[in-house]
Amino acid sequence: MSAIGVVGGGVVGLCTGIALLEAGHRVVLLDDDAQGQAASWGNAGHIATEQVEPLASLETLRSLPSRLFLRGGALAFPPGAVRHWLPFGLRLLAASRPARFRAGCAAMAxxxxxxxxxxxxxxxxxGAEDLLREEGHFVAWHGAAAAQAGTAAWQAAQTGTASVQPVSDADRARIDALCRAPVAGAVRFAGTAQIADLGALRQALHQAFAARGGERVQAKAAVRVAGGSAxxxxxxxxxxxxxxxxxSRAILERLGHAVPMIAERGYHIRAQIRDEQTGWPADLPPVVFEERSMIVTRYRDTVQAASFVELGHPDAPADPRKWARLERHVADLGLPITGPYQRWMGCRPTLPDYLxxxxxxxxxxxxxxxxxxxxxxLTLAAVTADLVTALIDGATPAVPLAPFDLARFA
Known part of the structure; x- marks a missing residue:
């Protein structure tokens, strides 16, 4: 078998490295994120199988004005980053046409x-079965109109193998107990899942990679192509x-590929659990407070609130107003989360068609x-590993990969 250099030690790189080792390859993983600050290790921990519909859609475009950060929403277009988000936005507009949206749904399903x-x-x-919790998640609303509209929208959406179910009286009471005021409506998703602890997942993947003979190099990778070979x-x-x-954008563009990707920056605040009796319940699946575009996740010994879509440059300074608003959301809802908070910002790698x-x-x-x-x-890391391994081995991937080829942007 061949020797493969994997550039990137996030969840996709680690999962794929393990799959390639199991297929008999020698694998060298190059990773310069020694502290685990990438989006792989700071996200909401949600295995979001319900998100079949790409965010590049007419519905997303129609909702943009109400979602703007300046109007209390979670979507930010920093003025200093206009040269990054304006070209991306124009491509997003084109990708949101009904035919492109339908093709995206067909590819993602x-x-x-x-x-x-x-x-x-x-x-x-x-050996990490305990890290995968298959208990679904909740979406809740405090406004009656928002609850009615949100429930109808999710019931009408393509959610693939996930299903939307009415929330039980017991679950409704559990969510109500978390908040200062009772919720006006909520639904429970089945067929989604959660990683119990992202730090433990990172450690488990590192150990599995090493146990299979993988080599990790803590360094930036200088990739070049000469004579038709990388x-x-x-x-x-x-x-x-x-x-x-x-x-990945800089690497591939230096090699002549069109990669119209943007850093879609997200923020979270995280607090230690100090009292299991009064804190966020350990057995409660993630809860999305949709009016605030915020998802709250209980990990093993911490609870995290995450939100925001900030389009810009990956190396721009973080915006402290985002963390302050998250803390205000927590306080306004009366959630049992108390500081001091650990603050984090990470960059989601997003292409304009959201594929x-x-x-x-x-x-x-x-x-x-x-x-x-x-x-x-996080959701697609394990299946991506299987698909890439099949592709490298010359086998037929279980999912058609043509819709995901970079040639679509040429």
Whole structure:
């Protein structure tokens, strides 16, 4: 089998590295995120199989004015980043046409259908079954009109293998107990899941990768193409796989590919659980407070509130107003979450049609890529690993990959 250099040590890179090792390849993983600050390890922990419909849609465009940060919403277009988000926005507008949206749904449906089975299989293989909690999640509203409209919208949406169910009286009471005021409505999703602890997942993946003979190098990767072949400076490999999140754009564009990707920056605040009797319940699945575009997730010993879509440059300074608003949301709702808070900001790698990029690069037969999973990097990591391994091995992937080829942006 061949030696493969995997560029990027986030959840997609680690899962794919493990799959390639299990297929008999030698794998060198290049990762410069020693502290685990990437979006892979700061997200909401949600296996979001319900999100079959791409966010590039007419419905998303219609809702933009009400979602703006300046109007109390979660969507921010920083003025200083206009040269980044304006070209992206124009491409998003084109990708939201009904025909493109329908094609995106058709492409995402089989990918999302395989997401949770792939996680089950991977968790079992690495001995981390306890990290995968298949208890669904809740969506709640405090306004009656918002509850009626939100429930109807989810019931009408394509949710693939996930289903929307009326919330039980017992679950409704549990959500009410968290808030200062009773909720006006809520639904429960079945067929979605949660990672119990992202730090523990990262450790488990690192251990599984090492146990299978993988080599990790803490360094930035210098990828080059010469004579129709890709290589990584200082590393002897036969094939190269780029799955470096938002950093993938610079790598692929230097090699001549069009990658109209933006950093879709998200924020979270996290607090330690100090009292199991009065804090956020350990057995409660994630709760989305949809009017505030906020998802609250209980991990093993912490609780986290996450939100915001901020389109800009990955290296721009974080905006403290986002953390302050999250803290205000928590206080306004009366949630049992108390500081001091750990504050985090990370970059989702997002392409304008809200489909990932998975395929073989043009101009170099030994160069592959898997990035651009936007909000679904955690959700799709395990299935992406299976698909890329099949592609590298010359087998037929279980899901058609043509819709995810970067050639769509050429």
């Amino acid at each position: 089989p990918l999302m259908a395989q997401a949770l089975p792939a996680w089950r299989a991977l968790a079992q293989r690495i 290589a990584i400076a200082g590393v002897e490999v036969d094939q190269v796989l780029v799955c470096a999140g938002v950093r 990932p990029a998975i395929g073989r690069a043009q101009g170099a037969d030994n160069l592959f890529y898997a990035f651009g999973h936007q909000h679904l990097g």
